[in-house]
Amino acid sequence: MQPFVERIGSYIDRDRVVELACELIRKKTVNPPGNEYLIKEIIVESLRELGARIEIMEKEKGRPNVLGYIGEGKPSVAIIAHMDVVPAGSGWTQDPFSPSIHEGKIYGRGALDDKGPYAAAWGGIRAILKSSLPFRGSIILGAVADEERGSQMGMKFLLEKGFSPSFCIVPDGGSMDEAMVGEKGMMWIRVCASGKSAHASTPEKGENAIYKLTNFLFFLSRFKFKGEFHPLFNEPTLNLGQIKGGQAPNIVPDSCEAILDVRYPLGMEEEELISQLRDLAKESGSRIEIQTISSSKPHLLEEGSPLVCAFRRVGKDMGIKLKFKTMGGNTIAKNLYFKGIPSIAHSPGEEEVAHQADEYVKIDNLLLCAKLWAGVIYELIRGEDE
Numbered sequence: 582m583q584p585f586v587e588r589i590g591s592y593i594d595r596d597r598v599v600e601l602a603c604e605l606i607r608k609k610t611v612n613p614p615g616n617e618y619l620i621k622e623i624i625v626e627s628l629r630e631l632g633a634r635i636e637i638m639e640k641e642k643g644r645p646n647v648l649g650y651i652g653e654g655k656p657s658v659a660i661i662a663h664m665d666v667v668p669a670g671s672g673w674t675q676d677p678f679s680p681s682i683h684e685g686k687i688y689g690r691g692a693l694d695d696k697g698p699y700a701a702a703w704g705g706i707r708a709i710l711k712s713s714l715p716f717r718g719s720i721i722l723g724a725v726a727d728e729e730r731g732s733q734m735g736m737k738f739l740l741e742k743g744f745s746p747s748f749c750i751v752p753d754g755g756s757m758d759e760a761m762v763g764e765k766g767m768m769w770i771r772v773c774a775s776g777k778s779a780h781a782s783t784p785e786k787g788e789n790a791i792y793k794l795t796n797f798l799f800f801l802s803r804f805k806f807k808g809e810f811h812p813l814f815n816e817p818t819l820n821l822g823q824i825k826g827g828q829a830p831n832i833v834p835d836s837c838e839a840i841l842d843v844r845y846p847l848g849m850e851e852e853e854l855i856s857q858l859r860d861l862a863k864e865s866g867s868r869i870e871i872q873t874i875s876s877s878k879p880h881l882l883e884e885g886s887p888l889v890c891a892f893r894r895v896g897k898d899m900g901i902k903l904k905f906k907t908m909g910g911n912t913i914a915k916n917l918y919f920k921g922i923p924s925i926a927h928s929p930g931e932e933e934v935a936h937q938a939d940e941y942v943k944i945d946n947l948l949l950c951a952k953l954w955a956g957v958i959y960e961l962i963r964g965e966d967e
Contacts, residue, residue, distance in 0.1 A: 585714055585959055586898050590952040592708035598700045598947055599687065601627060605664075605696035606680040606689035612665035615734065617726040618643045620664055624724045627703050631710060633722065638742060644726040644734040648744075651706070652719035658958045659721035659746035660706070661913065662699035663728030663735065663753065666691040672938030686941040693928065694935035697942040698752035698950065699724055701929060705955030716962040721746055728753070728913060736913040740920050747922075748888045748961060750954055751914045754926030755906070757946050760892050761926040763813060763881035763907035764915050765844040768851060770858070772797065773870040774826075778835040787833030791826045793867045794837040798824075800865040806845070806857055813881060814846030814907050817854065840874075844909040847879040877911060880918045887961060888923045895956035901949070927954070 601623075608619040621637070624647045628635050633649030669677040669690050680689035687697060706722050727734035736744075755761040774794035779787025798821065806817045819841055826837025845854055855871060862869040882889060889905065896903035914924035929946035 586956040588712045589708045589955045592711035593704050593951050598704040602697045602700035603680040606691050609678050610665050611668050612729045615644050615665050617664040621645045640734045640738040646725045648723040650721055654718055656718040656747040658748045658961050660702045660750040661723040662695045664724045665729045667729050667936050685944050688941045692940050693930050693942040695753045697947055701947040701951040702752055705951035709955050718962045736916045749917050749922055749924040751912050751924055751926040754912045755928045756930045759904050759906050761908050762905045764911050765846055765909045766879035767911055768843040768876040769874050770841040771872045771874050773838040776835045779833040781831040784833050790834045790837040797865045797867040797869050808849050810846035810848035817845040819843050847881050886923045891957045891960040
């Protein structure tokens with residue numbers, strides 16, 4: 582093992598990482614509306630403990646983005662978590678905003694996504710500084726707003742303002758033994774049918790738009806996209822996520838629409854996928870309007886990237902058999918990638934518990950990630966004499 586990895590690991594403070602994670606979980610930064618300001622001071626104080634230069638940027642009042650800078654210049658390695666969480670939902674066996682610890686796990690909304698990982702990142706960077714190892718360039722630890730709802734108030738805003746590290750670790754996505762080097766493209770597609778309204782007592786005088794759309798959706802339920810794609814990705818997926826139509830039970834509906842969520846791999850194009858849906862509409866016999874309402878392209882970080890190599894080397898040194906994969910979910914890594922910033926998403930999770938009731942993270946995994954991420958950061962910025 583590289584001696585610096587063990588040296589850094591010896592300075593990770595388990596109790597402080599757990600304490601910081603629990604402090605963050607207690608604050609209800611549910612998005613919408615976000616309310617990230619509720620943990621702003623906790624983040625700021627944690628960065629002060631590191632001696633960081635602190636920058637706070639807001640696109641909208643109450644939606645802060647907090648960045649802490651350690652060192653100067655390039656290369657600069659950032660690790661950026663997010664402050665917002667999804668709504669708690671139902672099914673919890675405890676208060677989701679009163680963190681508890683059972684059998685080595687922290688339970689609470691945000692434990693895995695993404696407050697526990699911020700605490701781990703903080704613990705790893707603190708360990709680098711406590712170790713007194715020399716480094717060149719700079720380390721950036723940050724917490725951003727609005728990740729769960731598209732990042733308009735968060736990473737997209739920071740990138741517009743010139744945020745541009747050399748590399749970025751995104752502690753959100755993937756799992757303990759899977760680092761995500763690519764993400765599928767995403768399209769939200771509106772499919773609409775039009776009809777003619779009439780009184781419900783004489784439906785034959787109208788054209789029922791709901792029937793037209795549901796006829797198309799019947800065909801859609803059996804549909805699969807065709808085409809070739811990059812071997813590191815799996816096939817495209819399609820989810821019918823929303824549907825609405827009609828104004829009242831006693832009116833023949835003159836419009837009906839649904840929103841589809843499509844995740845597609847590298848090697849396929851948006852236009853090709855839309856064309857296949859239009860062909861399906863013709864096959865169904867229904868006149869359907871199909872329109873893309875938002876989209877993002879797939880991306881894949883090259884295998885020879887210094888960031889990939891650093892993850893591979895440090896993971897191997899620690900005995901973590903990292904697999905480098907792609908995923909259908911989208912993180913801020915995509916926003917960074919398309920600004921020319923190599924980024925990898927990695928998480929302390931082992932099971933799919935993010936966004937679910939009784940969300941948890943294993944404390945041992947937080948500590949492993951603290952050591953791994955700190956090792957990767959140091960591998961990229963270590964001094965010539967190390």
